[in-house]
Amino acid sequence: MSVIKANNIHKTYTETAVPVHALNGVTLSVEEGEFTAIVGPSGCGKTTLLNILGGLDTPTEGTVEVANTDITGMNDNQLINFRLQNIGFVFQAYNLIPVLTNKENVEFIMLLQKWPRQEREQRAMELLAQMGIADKANQRPSELSGGQQQRVAVARALASKPKFILADEPTANLDSKSTANLLDMMAQLNKEEQATFVFSTHDQRVIDKARRVITLEDGKIVADITR
Amino acid sequence: MLVKIAWKNVWRSRSRSLVVIGSIIVGVWALLFGSGFMNGFLVSYMANIINHDISNIQIHNPKFKQDFDVRYFIANGKAKAAAVRQWPGVRGATTRTIVSGMISSPKKAAGVQIRGVDLKNEALVTRLDSMVAEGTYFTGIKRNPIIIGSRMAENLGVKLRSKVVLTFNDGHGNITAGAFRIVGIVESSSVAISETYAFVRQQDLTKLVALGDIVHEIAILTQPQTDEAAIITRYRQTYNHDLVESWRELAPELAVMNEMYGNMLYVLMGIILTALVFGIVNTMLMAVLERFRELGMLMAVGMNKARVYLMIMIETVFLGVAGAPIGLLAGWLTIYYFRMHGVDLSNYSEGLEAFGYSALLYPYLDNQVYFIVTLGVVVTALVSALYPAWKAIKLKPVEALHKL
Numbered sequence: 001m002s003v004i005k006a007n008n009i010h011k012t013y014t015e016t017a018v019p020v021h022a023l024n025g026v027t028l029s030v031e032e033g034e035f036t037a038i039v040g041p042s043g044c045g046k047t048t049l050l051n052i053l054g055g056l057d058t059p060t061e062g063t064v065e066v067a068n069t070d071i072t073g074m075n076d077n078q079l080i081n082f083r084l085q086n087i088g089f090v091f092q093a094y095n096l097i098p099v100l101t102n103k104e105n106v107e108f109i110m111l112l113q114k115w116p117r118q119e120r121e122q123r124a125m126e127l128l129a130q131m132g133i134a135d136k137a138n139q140r141p142s143e144l145s146g147g148q149q150q151r152v153a154v155a156r157a158l159a160s161k162p163k164f165i166l167a168d169e170p171t172a173n174l175d176s177k178s179t180a181n182l183l184d185m186m187a188q189l190n191k192e193e194q195a196t197f198v199f200s201t202h203d204q205r206v207i208d209k210a211r212r213v214i215t216l217e218d219g220k221i222v223a224d225i226t227r
Numbered sequence: 228m229l230v231k232i233a234w235k236n237v238w239r240s241r242s243r244s245l246v247v248i249g250s251i252i253v254g255v256w257a258l259l260f261g262s263g264f265m266n267g268f269l270v271s272y273m274a275n276i277i278n279h280d281i282s283n284i285q286i287h288n289p290k291f292k293q294d295f296d297v298r299y300f301i302a303n304g305k306a307k308a309a310a311v312r313q314w315p316g317v318r319g320a321t322t323r324t325i326v327s328g329m330i331s332s333p334k335k336a337a338g339v340q341i342r343g344v345d346l347k348n349e350a351l352v353t354r355l356d357s358m359v360a361e362g363t364y365f366t367g368i369k370r371n372p373i374i375i376g377s378r379m380a381e382n383l384g385v386k387l388r389s390k391v392v393l394t395f396n397d398g399h400g401n402i403t404a405g406a407f408r409i410v411g412i413v414e415s416s417s418v419a420i421s422e423t424y425a426f427v428r429q430q431d432l433t434k435l436v437a438l439g440d441i442v443h444e445i446a447i448l449t450q451p452q453t454d455e456a457a458i459i460t461r462y463r464q465t466y467n468h469d470l471v472e473s474w475r476e477l478a479p480e481l482a483v484m485n486e487m488y489g490n491m492l493y494v495l496m497g498i499i500l501t502a503l504v505f506g507i508v509n510t511m512l513m514a515v516l517e518r519f520r521e522l523g524m525l526m527a528v529g530m531n532k533a534r535v536y537l538m539i540m541i542e543t544v545f546l547g548v549a550g551a552p553i554g555l556l557a558g559w560l561t562i563y564y565f566r567m568h569g570v571d572l573s574n575y576s577e578g579l580e581a582f583g584y585s586a587l588l589y590p591y592l593d594n595q596v597y598f599i600v601t602l603g604v605v606v607t608a609l610v611s612a613l614y615p616a617w618k619a620i621k622l623k624p625v626e627a628l629h630k631l
Contacts, residue, residue: 080531097525099236
C-alpha cells in the first residue's frame with residue numbers, strides 16, 4: 001500500500017530575480033515499510049521534495065497524496081494538523097526543545113495528540129530504551145552528544161506512530177560512529193515498528209543502508225533503484 | 228505543557244529576563260509610590276480643610292449664604308445640632324453664629340468673618356483648640372476673649388492680650404461694636420483660618436447681634452468611611468427647610484482635585500506601563516526572532532498556530548507579571564513605612580503651607596489602587612504579547628527551519 005504518492009511535482013521559486021525551478025515533474029510513490037533515501041548533489045531539490053512530501057511546502061504544480069489524502073489543497077492549519085497525525089520529522093540540526101528533558105521532548109507530539117499521561121510516558125521510555133538512551137531521559141538535550149540528540153529526535157518522530165518519517169540529512173552533523181549507531185537503530189525500528197523512513201542525504205553510509213535509493217538531478221528523478 | 232515550556236522559556240536568557248523583570252519592579256514601585264505621594268498631598272490637603280475648616284457637611288438657612296445677613300439664621304439650630312450628634316456616623320456637630328465685619332487694632336483695620344463658636348463642640352469638630360500656637364483656648368480672660376490667626380495678628384500688629392475692636396451690623400441693622408482681648412493665636416495652613424476668621428464665644432457674639440441665641444451654621448464631622456449622602460438625606464427628610472451641603476459643594480475645588488488625582492493616577496500609570504510595553508515587546512521580539520527555527524520546528528511537527536500564539540502570550544504574561552508582585556510589595560512597604568514616619572518636607576514647608584499643605588506628608592493609597600495596578604500590569608503584558616505572538620505565527624515552518 002502506498003503511503004506517499006507524488007504526481008508530476010513542480011516547484012518554482014519566483015522570489016529571486018531569475019525564477020528557480022527546484023523540481024521539474026517528480027512522480028514517485030513510497031510503500032509502507034520502505035527505507036528510502038533520496039540522494040543527489042547539493043541544490044538538486046532533495047530538501048524541496050522532502051518539504052513538499054511532508055506538507056511543509058506546497059508544489060507549484062502537481063499533487064501529493066499521503067495515506068490516500070490529497071494534501072496539496074490544504075490550508076496552513078489543516079496541514080499542521082495533518083502533519084501532527086500522520087508524519088514524523090527528523091531534522092539535520094535535531095531541533096529538540098532545549099528547555100524540556102529528553103523524555104518530555106519525546107512525549108511532546110503525543111501530548112499535542114492528547115495521549116493519556118501514563119501511555120505517553122510509557123511509550124516515551126520504551127522508545128528511549130530502544131534508542132539506548134533511557135538513562136538520559138531526565139537530562140536536557142544540551143547534556144547529550146549530537147548522536148544522542150539525534151536519537152532523541154528519532155524517538156520523538158516515532159513516538160506517535162506516524163504513517164511515515166521524513167528525515168532531512170539526519171546524519172549531516174554526526175561523526176561516523178554516531179552515524180552508524182543511528183542508522184542501525186533506524187533500520188531496526190523500520191523492521192520492528194514497520195516504520196516507513198524517507199531520507200534526503202548525500203551521506204554514502206546512509207545510501208548504503210537504504211533499501212531504495214532515488215536519485216535526483218536538476219529537480220528530476222534520474223534513477224530509482226530498489227535493492 | 229505549554230505553561231511549563233513558557234515558564235522555562237522566560238528563564239532561557241536569564242539576564243535579559245531579569246532586566247525586564249527589574250524594570251517592571253521599578254516601574255510598579257514608582258507608580259505606587261508616586262501615586263501614594265500624590266494621594267498623600269491630596270489627603271493631607273483635604274483633611275486639613277475638612278477636619279479644621281469646612282467639615283463634611285454644613286447646614287445654613289438657604290438665604291444666609293446669599294449675603295451673609297445675620298437675620299437669616301437656622302430655626303432651632305442648637306436643638307437640631309443636638310439631635311444630629313446622636314445620629315450614627317456623626318462624630319461631632321457644632322453650631323456657629325457668623326457675622327461679617329471689621330476688626331481694628333490701634334494700628335490697622337481689616338475685614339473679618341467673626342465666628343461665635345460653641346467651645347466644646349468646636350474643639351470636637353475642628354480641633355480649633357489644637358491649633359492654638361500661642362495663648363490658650365478661651366481661658367485666662369473672662370470678658371470677651373478672642374482668638375485670631377497668626378497672619379491676621381501680624382497684619383494688625385497685635386499680640387497676645389492686645390485689645391481689638393469688632394464692628395458689624397447687629398440683627399436690627401444698627402452698627403455695633405465690641406472690644407475683645409486676644410486670648411490665643413492659631414497657626415494653620417488654612418488661609419481662611421490664618422487670615423480671615425476671628426473666633427469668639429458664641430454667647431459673647433449673640434449678645435451683640437441682639438437676636439437671641441441664634442445659629443447661622445451647623446458643621447457636621449462624620450466618622451471615617453461614613454456615607455455623607457445618607458446623613459444629608461436624613462437631615463433633609465427631618466428638617467426640610469434648611470440648606471444642606473457636603474464638602475464637595477462647599478469646596479468644589481476639593482472635589483475637582485479629588486477627581487484630578489484619579490485621572491493623574493491613570494496618566495501616571497499610562498506613562499509607566501507604556502514604557503514597560505516597549506521593554507517587554509523588545510525582549511519578546513528578540514526571544515521570538517532567536518527561536519525562529521525552534522518555532523518553525525514546533526509548527527512543522529504539528530503544533531498549531533493557536534497553541535504557538537498561546538505559548539508566546541503565556542510567556543509574555545509570565546515575563547510581565549513575574550516582577551509585579553515584588554514591585555507591589557516594595558511599593559506597599561515603602562508607602563507603609565512613610566505612612567508611619569511621614570515624608571519630611573519641612574525644607575519646603577513655608578511654600579507648601581501657603582497652599583494649605585502640611586510639611587509632613589503621609590503617602591497613602593487605597594487598596595483598590597493595588598488591584599488596578601495589578602490589572603494594569605496584566606493588561607500591559609497581554610498587549611505586549613500581541614505583536615511578538617503575531618510575528619511567531621506568521622513565520623512559515625519551511626523557511627524558519629532553514630534559518631541560521
